[in-house]
Amino acid sequence: EVQLVESGGGVVRPGGSLRLSCAASGFTFDDYGMSWVRQVPGKGLEWVSNIDWNGGSTGYADSVKGRFTISRDNVKKTLYLQMNSLRVEDTALYYCAKDYYYGSGAYGAWGQGTLIIVSS
Amino acid sequence: EIVLTQSPGTLSLSPGERATLSCRASQSITANYFAWYQQKPGQAPRLLIYGASSRAVGIPDRFSGSGSGTDFTLIISRLEPEDFAVYYCQQYSSSPWTFGHGTKVEIK
Numbered sequence: 001e002v003q004l005v006e007s008g009g010g011v012v013r014p015g016g017s018l019r020l021s022c023a024a025s026g027f028t029f030d031d032y033g034m035s036w037v038r039q040v041p042g043k044g045l046e047w048v049s050n051i052d053w054n055g056g057s058t059g060y061a062d063s064v065k066g067r068f069t070i071s072r073d074n075v076k077k078t079l080y081l082q083m084n085s086l087r088v089e090d091t092a093l094y095y096c097a098k099d100y101y102y103g104s105g106a107y108g109a110w111g112q113g114t115l116i117i118v119s120s
Numbered sequence: 121e122i123v124l125t126q127s128p129g130t131l132s133l134s135p136g137e138r139a140t141l142s143c144r145a146s147q148s149i150t151a152n153y154f155a156w157y158q159q160k161p162g163q164a165p166r167l168l169i170y171g172a173s174s175r176a177v178g179i180p181d182r183f184s185g186s187g188s189g190t191d192f193t194l195i196i197s198r199l200e201p202e203d204f205a206v207y208y209c210q211q212y213s214s215s216p217w218t219f220g221h222g223t224k225v226e227i228k
Contacts, residue, residue: 033128044220044221105153105210106171106210107167110166
């Protein structure tokens with residue numbers, strides 16, 4: 001069974017930093033691209049960032065470019081999101097998501113999310 | 121950035137009825153890199169349809185997707201009680217990937 005378990009969320013002041021982790025199991029991690037998608041509670045979904053199977057290619061939403069960095073450790077089967085210079089508008093539930101198939105941008109598995117609250 | 125506009129915002133229907141959800145893109149989506157998701161309260165989204173018309177593994181055949189270019193449709197042929205939820209469309213044709221704002225299918 002595919003499992004994605006996010007961690008690292010919490011409350012942080014504006015301008016602060018957090019690192020999110022997503023531990024993967026139940027599939028061959030380095031066969032798939034991975035992404036982070038966020039959702040303000042009660043609102044819609046926003047794609048944040050993606051990374052290909054070996055970390056050679058990454059993408060970012062304009063809203064986080066230059067502040068967030070996605071990475072992965074295929075030995076540890078873990079996806080990361082380093083979040084710097086956090087803003088109030090970054091407050092959201094952050095999901096990690098697995099490509100449905102290699103190279104797909106559709107997400108066949110999601111974690112349960114980790115909540116980030118940016119507040120002074 | 122490709123903007124996805126979903127309609128209607130809310131669909132009020134009874135179990136057994138047919139639901140038709142629409143999603144229009146601001147630019148043509150190449151190679152049908154288009155998906156539909158279902159999200160229930162307190163849960164992560166679930167992939168229903170990818171490639172505009174292919175059902176994901178385990179998705180009942182009452183869900184069907186169609187469309188190309190800028191206009192896409194999700195049809196739920198006969199609503200079951202568990203189908204009342206919010207549905208999102210997504211394009212993964214052009215970065216940044218984008219989602220629609222969702223259509224809520226509620227019990228009438």
